[in-house]
Amino acid sequence: MKKTFFTSESVTEGHPDKICDQISDAVLDEVLRQDKYGRVACETFVTVGLIIVGGEITTKAWVDLQKTVRKLITDIGYIDTKYGLNAKNCSILNAIGTQSLDIAQGVNVGGAGDQGLMIGYACDETEELMPMPITFAHKLTKRLAEVRKKKILPYLGPDGKSQVTIQYENGKPVRIDSIVIAAQHTEEILDKTGTRITEKAKQEIVEKVIKKVVPKELRDRKTKFYVNETGKFVLGGPQSDTGMTGRKIIVDTYGGMAHHGGGAFSGKDPTKVDRSASYMARYVAKNCVGAGLCKRIELRLAYVIGRQDPIHISLNTFGTGLLADELLLSIVKKVFDFTPRGMIDWLKLQRPIYLPTACYGHFGRNEKNFTWEKLDMVKELKAIANR
Numbered sequence: 001m002k003k004t005f006f007t008s009e010s011v012t013e014g015h016p017d018k019i020c021d022q023i024s025d026a027v028l029d030e031v032l033r034q035d036k037y038g039r040v041a042c043e044t045f046v047t048v049g050l051i052i053v054g055g056e057i058t059t060k061a062w063v064d065l066q067k068t069v070r071k072l073i074t075d076i077g078y079i080d081t082k083y084g085l086n087a088k089n090c091s092i093l094n095a096i097g098t099q100s101l102d103i104a105q106g107v108n109v110g111g112a113g114d115q116g117l118m119i120g121y122a123c124d125e126t127e128e129l130m131p132m133p134i135t136f137a138h139k140l141t142k143r144l145a146e147v148r149k150k151k152i153l154p155y156l157g158p159d160g161k162s163q164v165t166i167q168y169e170n171g172k173p174v175r176i177d178s179i180v181i182a183a184q185h186t187e188e189i190l191d192k193t194g195t196r197i198t199e200k201a202k203q204e205i206v207e208k209v210i211k212k213v214v215p216k217e218l219r220d221r222k223t224k225f226y227v228n229e230t231g232k233f234v235l236g237g238p239q240s241d242t243g244m245t246g247r248k249i250i251v252d253t254y255g256g257m258a259h260h261g262g263g264a265f266s267g268k269d270p271t272k273v274d275r276s277a278s279y280m281a282r283y284v285a286k287n288c289v290g291a292g293l294c295k296r297i298e299l300r301l302a303y304v305i306g307r308q309d310p311i312h313i314s315l316n317t318f319g320t321g322l323l324a325d326e327l328l329l330s331i332v333k334k335v336f337d338f339t340p341r342g343m344i345d346w347l348k349l350q351r352p353i354y355l356p357t358a359c360y361g362h363f364g365r366n367e368k369n370f371t372w373e374k375l376d377m378v379k380e381l382k383a384i385a386n387r
Helices: 016-034 065-076 101-107 132-149 199-213 273-290 325-335 340-347 378-385
Strands: 003-011 039-047 050-058 091-097 116-123 156-169 172-185 224-227 296-303 312-316
Touching (some): 016 039, 065 091, 132 156, 132 172, 312 325
Antiparallel strands (some): 039 050, 296 312
16 A cells, blocks of 8 residues: 655735735736726735735726725734734835737737646545645635634734645545644733743644644544644734745645646736636636546646647546546547637636635635636536546
């Protein structure tokens, strides 16, 4: 029996990089709310007391940047300077320009907004058809935010991370080997030395966060819990680390289980195939697994700027397919439209739907407007494959 381990991480909405992803997508949504044809490539940088919003935007819309950013920062929970950022008085710098006309002339006729490689992945490890490590990592960080906002653990701050290591046997997940939680907190839960949180606080995080998320059948006596292993995590958020849009691309996708083309998603309108093609590839991969045509699949797409059809499509079912990969690929090419306009229309991407994607993963979430997570092509794929 072959035993292996795999680890994935996630971060909360108050993590500096995720602050930036959310701001970039909030700006995108404001543009699309007024102008569905707006072109947006928005990048954000955050440090102590300062937010810089830049990039290239061409649109008929008008975005009140100050209002949009301050509302988002408030919603996250940065409303006190003790967390290194205060929505009321932080400085916000607007450094936005317009999209290059050289790029626009290729996109205006339906071509891809950039070159690049995009990856879609799905597997049958979880009901979300996602890898188990990243699935539980996201659920843990989401729970950290929930217990903070509901004041179940009122001493928690907005910043935080999780990490989950799964043990596999013969390629199947069998147990959780370890869980790591790093949760920002106030000084009230420090012990007498002032250098570590109390054991009581650690146990509360284990009971109220970890055990509320991870089912008993995946935990055993050897499962290890690591909570704030440096001792304390009072200084967090932009006070302890700068943040930038697009620095959590593995957190955003499959936790390292699949390849990654390299392009980030947040702040980009759907003419950018970094985003739309990655969503489409996930949609196709999920429907292939949902149809029972394979247990695991990675779909790869590649584009050249200005051209409509991808210059490369391939897939790998890692020996789990009911059909030969070449035959499944021919079915995928026949059924799905991989042109930029086709993907945008199929998944209804020219809408203000992106801010919710900026935290806790772009995939594996059966939520409103996550059209790329629908299993609405399962019957057609089964019929064509005669399964």
